[in-house]
Amino acid sequence: MYSMQHKKKIIIAGIVVVVAVIAACIVESRHGQIAKAPTLSAGSQSGNVATGTTVSPVAANSSSSAMPTTTSSAGALGLSVSMQRSYAGDSFSFNYPASWSIFNAAPFSITNFRGQYASGDVIPKGGAEIDVVTTTNYGALKNIMATELMGAAHMTTSAPVVSGITCTEENYDRSFSDGTPSANVAVYCERGTELWKIYLSYRANDPAAAHMSDFNEVLSSMQFLPKD
DSSP states (O other): OHHHHHHHHHHHHHHHHHHHHHHHHHHHHHHHHHHSOOOOOTTBOOSOGGGOOOBOOOOTTOOOOOOOEEEEEEOGGGOEEEEEEEEEOSSEEEEEETTOEEEEETTEEEESSTTOOBTTTBOOTTOEEEEEEEEEOOSOHHHHHHHHTTTOEEEEEEOOEETTEEOEEEEEEEEOTTSOEEEEEEEEEEETTEEEEEEEEEETTSOHHHHHHHHHHHHHHOEEOOOO
């Protein structure tokens, strides 16, 4: 009798150990799945990591071989709380929110609406566009600006620093081709014989805060690269 009871105790103890091991494995597996933060591959344009990633190609007439990369910062529980993309070309680089995408590389432009313009190539509601252009500095800046901004209204001037250069910024109102009022920012940066121009455009009746925040992120991270 004693021998039979002893055997039963050994068997029960063995079953308990096996169950405990299996349970521990399940918990560890679940913990690994929960704790593992999602990753994004370079070139991803999606800012929502929960829905996967997509790639927005550079326009077909682009001559640039540079590709943007994505970085993220993680908050509690490994969830992504902010996304940022970086562009590095032959002559300049900058960071911008992942909600934006490259629309064209020559001339260079990015949009937050994937280049899906409204009728007449007008920026849609809630949309914004940033363009980066460089030309030869062919004269006095004030004369260049007076020519380019002819017909602009409600102009205000400031002097942001971009890539270590004190530039001239003009905020002004104009209209798109269909007469829709537009809000605009033009930043002019003189760099030796070069004149860099960075533009922001969006609908005048859109809330400006988000567009300006994105634009200022571009300006604050912009670097004009030295020539070879």
